[in-house]
Amino acid sequence: MTDxxxxxxxxxxxxxxxxxxxxxxxxxxxxxxHAVTDEKKAAWTARVDAAAAKVTATPSE
Amino acid sequence: MTxxxxxxxxxxxxALVGIVIGLSSCSAAQRLEGSVVATxxxxxxxxxxxxxxxxxxxxxxVADDKWSAxxxxxxxxxxxxxxxxxxxxAAIEAASPDxxxxxxxxxxxxxxxxxxxxxxxxxxPPDGGxx
Numbered sequence: 001m002t003d004x005x006x007x008x009x010x011x012x013x014x015x016x017x018x019x020x021x022x023x024x025x026x027x028x029x030x031x032x033x034h035a036v037t038d039e040k041k042a043a044w045t046a047r048v049d050a051a052a053a054k055v056t057a058t059p060s061e
Numbered sequence: 062m063t064x065x066x067x068x069x070x071x072x073x074x075x076a077l078v079g080i081v082i083g084l085s086s087c088s089a090a091q092r093l094e095g096s097v098v099a100t101x102x103x104x105x106x107x108x109x110x111x112x113x114x115x116x117x118x119x120x121x122x123v124a125d126d127k128w129s130a131x132x133x134x135x136x137x138x139x140x141x142x143x144x145x146x147x148x149x150x151a152a153i154e155a156a157s158p159d160x161x162x163x164x165x166x167x168x169x170x171x172x173x174x175x176x177x178x179x180x181x182x183x184x185x186p187p188d189g190g191x192x
Contacts, residue, residue, distance in 0.1 A: 060135030
């Protein structure tokens with residue numbers, strides 16, 4: 001194998017690693033964005049509490 | 062089979078598993094978000110209708126019997142809503158979209174009744190029909 005071929009191989013491997021890392025980050029990002037996390041649970045619970053407070057404050061007599 | 066082939070197969074399998082997990086999580090989160098939005102919408106509609114009913118009654122646009130009907134409905138709503146909200150919060154904690162759907166379904170019947178009062182208030186003419 002010549003030096004030029006070896007260099008091309010190294011560059012190819014580097015690009016492949018970059019592509020795999022990028023794809024893995026993308027998949028991880030999708031999962032993180034749509035997962036039911038504790039932060040989302042807390043935010044949803046707070047919104048339900050706020051809705052309940054509005055109902056309580058509505059005139060009924 | 063070369064090492065590259067085996068690595069590629071493992072990678073593709075891992076990526077597919079990741080995508081399936083991601084999609085199922087997406088579905089659960091979206092459904093829970095939808096239940097919260099539905100509950101917020103019903104609460105907002107109830108609050109807005111109650112404020113308008115009170116204003117309309119105080120200005121004589123809504124008759125006493127209709128105001129009494131609203132008060133009876135509103136008291137019932139105020140009993141049921143916190144129970145449904147409590148169920149929804151438990152469903153959120155358990156990350157259970159099915160339970161969340163059940164909680165919002167409880168409010169469905171009240172929402173239909175609420176729509177009647179909402180339509181009544183909205184249909185009142187600006188001058189209260191006092192011409």
